[in-house]
Amino acid sequence: MSFQGYLKTIKEKTGKGPEDFQALATEKGFVRDGQLQVKATEVTNWLKADFELGHGHAMAIYALLKGLKDQHSQ
Incomplete structure (x- = not known):
């Protein structure tokens, strides 16, 4: 799944x-x-x-918070 796919699902x-x-x-x-x-x-x-996210989806949010990815990353 792409990073944008994770964000869309979240x-x-x-x-x-x-x-x-x-x-x-x-x-x-x-x-x-x-x-x-x-x-x-x-x-x-x-x-x-709190949100019942799976590990991969939670890591996508972590990457955003850490600044490793931005919301427009592919």
Whole structure:
């Protein structure tokens, strides 16, 4: 599945897009001053528990939060 495919599926499942997850991660204290402050495990555990995302989908959000990918990546 492409990165955009992951984002599309996440949006369909949760109703939330990249900006929403950025805001939620900031509220949780995972992101401060635009920088991710926690490890991938904390992010994926949160997304799996709160949004029932699978590991690959959770890692896509982690990549966005970490700045490894942007929402327009292929």
